[in-house]
Amino acid sequence: MKEKFFWRMLGGVRKILRGQGSNAWTIPVLFSVVLHTILVIGLFMIMPSSEERTINPTPSFVSARMVTLEPEAKPKAKPKPARKVAPKPKPVKAAPVKKAPPKPKVDKKSIALKRRQETERKQQEREKLRKEQERLDELQKQREQEMLAALAREQQARMQAEQLKGDQVAVATYAGVIKNLVESLWSRPASAKRGMKATFRIKMLPTGEVISISMISSSGNGAFDRSALQAIEKAQPFREIQHLESRLFDRDFREFRFVFDPRDLLK
Amino acid sequence: MRMLARSVRFALFGYLLLLVSLARAELTIEITQGNDQAVPVAVVPFSWNGKGVLPEDIAGIVGNDLRLSGQFAPLPNNQFLGFPSKDDEVYFGDWKRLGASYLVVGQVTEQPNNRYKVNYELFDVLGKKSVVRGEVSGNRNQLRSVAHNISDAVYQKITGVQGVFSTRIVYVVAKRYSIDRTDYKLVYADMDGYRAVPVLQSKEPILAPSWSPDGRKLAYVSFETGRPAIYIQELATGRRERISSFRGLNSAPKWSPDGKKIAMVLSKSGNPDIYVLDLATRTLTQVTRHFAMDNEPAWMPNGKSLVFTSNRGGSAQLYEVTLANGGVKRLTFEGRFNARARVFPDGKSLAFIHKGKGDESYNVAVQELGTGRMRILSSSPFEDAPDVSPNGRMLIYSAQGGGQGVLGIISADGRISFRLPSSEGDVREPAWSPFLQ
């Protein structure tokens, strides 16, 4: 089927080239060929760029890591040559300005005029060139500064992310310790079923002692709720929490929630 | 390579998002599984206000009931720091230190006319509060029932499931003197094995007792005429009726959930097949028709189909037959022998006897009907006749112990099993009553 279609298409193209294609075929086939070409080119062009785009929302330390995985991505490579180019224009700019003045000094009247005109013209040109050069320099400088600023931002973001990541790992670790403790002591009643869910708000001291447990939402099964409460009571005090930075304790553990949601039971 | 890079990037991104979301909202710790160990409970000996000694150890019976369920671990009372019998005598800290999650206390008070009043209270030690209290009374002979009643109340409160401690069991005891002389008894007892009384005695085999769903009658097979026949006996009066004595087998009666029919095995037409007898009209309907041995019917809770044993596939396996159309579906595939099924009250699982490939022992197994997943619950060599408690949390079965048949009780998850005390003789063929009024 596919092959047949392909040959017919080819035939159609040939007919068009020979100028004898039926009117019904010419336009759709051409249209289709053009569309496909655009699509194929587009795909080649878009694909890498779309990958780069996925990098953007992620913090820079991740994208930096990605570069090593992906040799094609060039976000790092570009700024580097730009920085190297920057010092070069300075000596170039100084040289022509110093060399120009000695020439106009040696002159006669008629020639002098011509020469003056000539000089003026040259000077104007030079001026133009200089201005162009300055403009370019300015642009270069601006770009450079932007680059540096971006680098600084990136650096800061990276540090922040590292900090954030460190915090999160610490919080997740202690949350995991508490989770395991409670799970190891939770004896579910015979009536417990998957889908039952009870939520509690806990107030805890930095010693790991739980000072209040309040039920935010019940599972609808008194025995289930009681078993969850008992599991918390049996597991506390969570003394391990004493090793957590107090900044993080205050932020996340002074008050937190337990959701009892058994996933290993039958419905 | 590119795909890998992309997926790695995606995973890292997801990880970060997770961490960030954790940072923003209030920290929530999800408890998604449990350990489900037996709940430690302290049952304090009940105080006694009366003359002489307390006729029954109520607390001892309650503690034993809770232990039998497999879901509780009663603490030995020699560890107790005090013996409270009322709420104002309870110090939660003491009991928490012992590791008790719950505490049961109570008092027995002697009353006129051989009556006893029993007050009890259940405490949540960790939550430091009373959960339930109650009063039950009875005469001297009813004190065990009173204790089972308290066990039921405590069990119900803590587990959210109706307790079965007030239910009964029947079983057969055989005492063999010689090949030609064996005495058989059909025995009625509390589910903990106590208060056993014979309801039928015979010199010929008795087997396969089945309860009527109202708990008032039994159907069973008796060989008292020298041939197997099926009888119905009313427990309160002892009145009996022979309902089936065809030529050949009259075996494995099983009362329907609505109490109106009895499924049974007859071989009157040559081969053992499943039949259903309508008790009101006495019409007999043949359910299976196969040259193999069809045997051991058990009703699904909706009364619309029967699970039965058949060796039609070469080995004994379980099948289900729909009564409306006779359609048969095979249920078990694992192992060389799967027989004598009993259906759990929720209709979702079967208990039966299983023998694996290359395995010489016959064990109680449970299979979930939905998934077909089977697990073997126990491991003694010759187990038989599993029956499910009416709340579906325990099973009773027979096993070999010291060369004799004994009864075992095992939690439905198979984690905890006990041997029931029994009278002298070879004990077998247990059947668990429904909930009784």
Place this chain on the structure above:
Amino acid sequence: MKFAHIAKGVATGLAVLWLAGCASNTQTSGSGAESGEVAGGHQTAAVTTPLVDPAVQAVIDSGKVNGSAEQIANLLKQDTVHFGFDSDKLSSNDIKALDVQAAYLTSPAGLNSKLVVEGHTDERGTRTYNLALGERRAKAVKSYLALKGISASRVEVVSYGFEKPVDPAHNDTAWAKNRRAVIVPVEG
């Protein structure tokens, strides 16, 4: 109780009557110690033996089985056949015994007797499963006898499953003994 025993009992009774009638000597029967050796003799003590068991004679007379009188007497005594695990197949050894039984039951001597075939199993499996299996075994015997001309109405079948083990022990030897069918003549 068992078929062969009764047959022997009857035969012994007949022999005693015959001895009394002859009153030719005072020596008691050697109870078959040299049975079949002096088949035709009537004069000496030893000659009493061949007539001890008319059932054996009936089998021999039927011409349906080959073998010495001693072999036939032994086979006629074998009222029990054994089975393999979870099987109702008759072994070739047991078939020989059944052939002898059938020959007797179809002979004029045994023509009027009725019998019950009891089916038994070992303790492995469930009680109710074994009740059905025991019946299969008993029916295997009944079918074989039917094949040899004993009408179904003369043979009743009953299964005890493993309610009545010969050996109540829990081992292979006991199980092998317990997997059996027993032919029991109906009394009266």
